[in-house]
Amino acid sequence: MTSLILRTATLYLLPLLLLLSVYLLLRGHNEPGGGFVGGLVASSAYALHMIAFGVESARRILKADPRKLIAFGLSIALGSAAVSWLAGFPFMTGLWLPHTLPVIGKAGTPFLFDIGVYFVVIGVTLMIFFTVAEE
């Protein structure tokens, strides 16, 4: 598809959508949002780019291989769950830092877990999309 309107719009939409996805991820704990929907929004940004510019270009701007994103996300999620276990609490007990951080707010293992979910969702969606589109 070589629609000029779509291409131009995508160029502006991509950063906005990515920003929105991060925003959704960060606010998820207190307001509507979260890692899952954040990941979906981020993947739709890349999917849009893929439709406008093709798979190769989408892969190029994503930089990381979706498969590695899945592995990365799963490791973060599992790691966040293991933190409390290593600290002597039952597996997956939520642990929080005593102070709030700038931008992020309260940080703790559930938040880390959400980041893991975010990356797994991006990885899975884009892996399926790229694979199907390349076929």
Added chain:
Amino acid sequence: MLFIVLAGFAFGFLAPYLVRTGRAAGAILAMLPSGLFIFLAGYIPQIAEGERVLFHHDWLPALGVSLTFCLDGLSLLFSLLITGIGAIVCLYSPSYFAGHPDLGKLASILYIFMASMLGLVLADDVIALFLFWELTSVSSYLLIGFDHGREAARKAALQALLVTGLGGLALLASVLLMQQLTGTFQISAMQDSPSLLTDSPLYAVILLLFLLGVATKSAQFPFHFWLPNAMEAPAPVSTYLHAATMVKAGIYLAARMSPILGDTQLWHTSLMSLGAATMLTGALLALLQTDLKRILAQSTVSALGILMMLVGIGSGDSLLACMVFLAAHGMYKATLFLAAGIIDHETGTRDVEDLGCLCRAMPVTCAATLLAACSSAGVPPFLGFMGKELLYQSTLSTSMTGFLTASALLASISLVVVAGLVSLKPYFGKGVELPKSPHEPPVEMWLGPFFLAALGFGFGLAPGYLHRALIGPAVSASLGRMTEVQLPQWHLYDVKVLLSLTAFSLGGMLFWRWSFIRRRLSDLTFLARFTPGRLYEASLDGLESVASLQTRFLQSGRLHRYLLTVILTTVSLLAWSFEMDGVDIAGLKLWRWTDIRTYEAVIAIIMVVATVVVVCASSRLVAVVALGVVGYGVALTFLVFSAPDLAMTQFSIETLSVILLVLVLFKLPKYQKISTNWERLRDGAAALAAGGIATLLVLLVTSADRMPRLVSFFAENSFLQAKGRNVVNVILVDFRGFDTLGEITVLAVAAVGVYALVNLKTEGHGDGADRS
């Protein structure tokens, strides 16, 4: 003690690097088992005093399961056998497999097996014991199938795994029942109140399941068939697993449980008959074989039967006989197997008919074999002689004297023949043409067998030390109380000596005419059709045909059929559970028309119309778009009922689904009607049923009493306990975080599946292309 047990697992990973050290590999490999042996031997004085040492480690405290290890006479005797023979096998293997590419793998599994076996005999917790029990089965599977290029090896490995694995499950059921009755997983604690088990109405069931477990592991009749087949394993493996240690795990467990389950008429009768049947089967079948290792395997079956029978008799004398015989058997049978391995290695054949006059070429191996064979045949003053005399003494003092003594005599005769077959036939007589010209193997290979055989002689001469240090405490442990069982004195004119002499003379005659007798007996091969081994094969074939039948039935390969199955199953299960719970459908609090707002009605109507359009669409694009409308309608509904999280997710999913469908739209075949009207009606009915049941479920959930409780629980605890105000997200990442972890893993697997599926198809060769 935890370290002692787990060391094998830890070093198992290092073993492949250890064997790369070249000529010293055997000595280096043997260092771990011999170190463990020395460490364990350090406990001998303490245990000989009658102490029992317990080592407690928490494992699953919430379930009452622990990694408790118990060192008493019985477990010490077994652990010394395991580590001692383990050291010899480790020394032997690298020379036996010189140059084999998979030697590292073998060494690894041998270590892991040793650790599992140690764990099995040391565990005081029945769950831990079961775990180690299964680990030995698994490592046995890997070791029998070591030479996995051959079909026979693979089949034998699978057979051993299936038979012992099935028994393992029965054992698990049995120990769980024991736990239910006694309230503890600890064997040492069960011992305090054995009447809880023996007086229970479930006792017979427990015993039956228990016997299934030990009989499969220790190759008792009718499960004896897997052991000779397991001789597909390389010689050091057969030595270690299928002669000296693993097959004795069943005997160990029977002796261990004897104070808990034993001392009932049922126990004595069943174990004695089981043992006697096994003893006779093995004794007879041993005479029919010509392969050295299979001869030895069948005689091992016979020996295992003897041991089981002795545990079953259950008196102090018989347990003494059991432990002496066990130690003697461990030493001589390991020697004979290792020697058989040497012969195979040096000559290229194991068939006794093809062997002869090897004593010149390998005098040391010959000497070791002769020493071991003397012990095996029960020649005085070897340890085997004492074992056999004690065996007669036990059988003479039971209620079934006549039958058991006669069986023991027959088994001894067979053992004499076997001893002759494996020690005289290959080494003496006239020389024959051999595939390879034999010579003495490297010292690593003959040192172990020779040492073990000499030990059998030494302990025979001076049994007192062995008795005080190991045998006595082992007997006490299996009796469940301290005893002072004395070794008897021998008299020349005793009936037992007479029995031994009878065994020698009859066995000698049989050996002399063996070829003739074997051929006569082989004429009876038509009987082979009725053996348990055939039954196993028949049931395996049956299982396979049932599997392929139901695969043809269930796996039609059509998505349409799969969906229908899944939906109908869900609907019927839900309907069934509504029926069971007695849900009052008529009494459900339904809506009032006045509650419905106009825009809600509009959304609902749009969705219904879109659904009709999906079903009636004449092009795929229309169907996709209409389906999208349904999805957005659902999202709107979420929004209207103040669930922004769900709405957002639904919107994103719908968008992405449309993108995905657009991607594949042009690659799909022409959109056409492929089902008949009748099929469409049927599918419509299924869809309506699914929708109806889902509606019912929602109505039920929202009207149920527990609804307010859930709402208030999450509302109250979300911020206090999980520090988040968005309840939906807190549930996802915290309260039900474990589910989410599982779900993202499933997502990842699904993505890998799609990737594999698409790429398999596009590569255009192999099965994928044929099926598509």
